[in-house]
Amino acid sequence: MAMMRMAGLSHITNTATALLPCLCSGTILRRRSLRLRNGGSRERKFQLRCVSASDSLQFDFSPPPIDHDLLDTISVSGGKVSEDGVVESFDNDDEALDAFDNGVVVVDLSHFGRIRVSGDDRAHFLHNQTTANFECLNEGQGCDTVFVTPTARTIDIARAWIMKNAIMLMVSPTTCQSIIEMLNKYIFFADKVEIKDITKQTCLFALAGPKSNQIMSKLNLGDLIGQPYGTHKHYSFDGMPITVGVGSLISEEGFTMLMSPGGAISVWKTLLAEGAIPMGSVAWEKLRIIQGRPAPERELSKEFNVLEAGLWNSISLNKGCYKGQETIARLITYDGIKQKLCGLDLSAPAEPGSTITFDGKKVGKLTSYTRGRNGSSHFGLGYIKKQAAVIGNTVTIGEDISGIVSEVPYLSRQHPPSTNPSS
Template identity: 90%
Template sequence: MRMAGLSHITATATALLPCFYNGTILRRSSLRLRNGGSREPKLRLRCVSPSEFDFSPPPIDHDLLDTISVGGGIVSEDGVVESFDNDDEALDAFDNGVVVVDLSHFGRIRVSGDDRLHFLHNQTTANFECLNEGQGCDTVFVTPTARTIDIAHAWIMKNAIMLMVSPTTCQSIIEMLNKYIFFADKVEIKDITKQTCLFALAGPNCNQIMSKLNLGDLIGQPYGKHQHYTFDGMPITVGVGSLISDEGFTMLMSPAGAVSVWKTLLSEGAVPMGSEAWEKLRVLQGRPAPERELSKEFNVLEAGLWNSISLNKGCYKGQETIARLITYDGIKQRLCGLELSAQAEPGSTITFDGKKVGKLTSYTRGRNGSSHFGLGYIKKQAASVGTTITIREDISGIVAEVPYLSRQHPPTNPTS
């Protein structure tokens, strides 16, 4: 795919994100785009400092969605890229190639102010006070009784913390956080979802594309590590991890620069994936989602989100409940993957030996519609991999391991 109007990046960007860039690396390198052997103009990609940016919000338009629509994407009335009519191809590319997904409908929350680290440290499950600029983590928003609200992916920046949350929870999380800001707290919460675009790059060939784009210094870095660059004259932040997996990368940018980034990724071989295929992938990977696996019905330990929880950081919302559950072995059920014999409706009862042991929370068909898979909470006595369960009276299922949950590591020593 040819890209028109590309030019060398100047020292000063001209259309920009809100004030959350803070890179300090002074590295300059060039990027050559290739298309069918023809030579394209070169882009220059480099890390930047915030002093180079005009921090006024960029104009909001629909150039990216127009570009995606012209390219065959199906876009909903509320601006969600639903499908490219290639779900099976995209799922295969996740396993064997590379996919790019427009996640701009996900929420982006900017938390700024001198007390931001301490504030989020107290309001979520992760240990923010041990993190430094350029690092990141997953953290869970919970109720005072440790019931789950959402998983947020956080980037620690120089002047702010960026939170990426699910599409359905952004506004409620902002309202909840604002309620906990006291008079003396130096904290500001801002929704910048409409002022930014968000892409996920995932699959085993991600590193090849990253190297071609002069982003190879992020390859092999820890989950959540991120750096700031300019791309075709526009600011972009790239972080390790694709929200659904520790592998892959996440890209946050101005709407004005999104079209160039999208076209470049496609020209380098990334397969576009819509939100419908992303939802299939979410279930197959086992990542919990709000209104499904994350709700006031289930606590954070039942959801198995151990990598997002600090057990020794002191008092925070939900901490007392989490401590009691661990101390008294109070985790009675856990989230599991389920290989199913037929289509099943979320909310259906799961039974084992004729007794109710849980509930199905998500369902999807596999590739080509030839298989059925679900997620559900199951009591511990029936939650071992390989156990045969029943949904309703006529659908059989086998408890299966799922990648996202298998990467969660309960501590062998709760105080560590």
């Protein structure tokens, strides 16, 4: 079965520039099945082609014989799905965490937000509204960018893909609607910008772990291996459009897959057949904390600015005026960064919001906590004043829980942006 699906995976060039390109231009996708003979067996291969709206009358809109979506498929196979459609667990959290370190995992992140920004002014608009330099990026490239308040307080980190006719943003589940409302508020009459929430029209998977490249090669996606973070290309999988990009949201390694719901089941089953271990949102949250990626309502809030969060890779200092730019420039010029986000190896469970002290003085606050594998260890994230935020320092959380300041992968990869004007 896996071989059959791999045969249906092909690279789209020129004609495919974004998910559902035909729908966006007023045309409709038609899927034809071609039967191919291989020895004595038969295989089905799907082709994708566009038809005009006038041809749509030929379609039969009666219900299909099987009405089965991705969440149904996951539930039937033992996955636990919440009432609001989040895949929480496969009762394999420790196995999945081990696979992230030593194998490969696949995570359904379809509950994360997807925002499509289109119009001739889209790049300039996002250039002014977020921290990254969009005007130096070309089609097929991508980056992380941070939505901030006018005083550079953090709202969310967004993954951005630059496509031919749009910029795709992937944001946290809790911020999607508020970011859309905020962006719409800053669109003026003459601006050629359109904001659209396409979360429900798409599915999003993350593929992560050291063996991710092996699966990519088996699926004829090897042309992305070794490419810069954010690089993405469009493909056809069983006749359905899919966009694959470098980076797994939680790490610069791995890959992200954006597709229409119609192709999600085939992609999911193929990734599992090739050896990926499914991971639910509970284990993903553990991984987020252990990796040190900030999240809204935890490390990202109006209480902390973008430099305290350490998100240097998402910031351009040379692109001119943008929201929060004055505050960021002042903090850097006058060394105004007073605290920083750190990892903490804890001696016992701790409650987020607990005070962090050092030498009897309050130096910060715990923002996230999780148990390690098998519940045998404890780990947290927290903001700590610079003088105490030294790797190896022992601090106290709450009344008597000790914590050792430690390095975390996501934050350790962050570095101050280049002074090159193109950055």
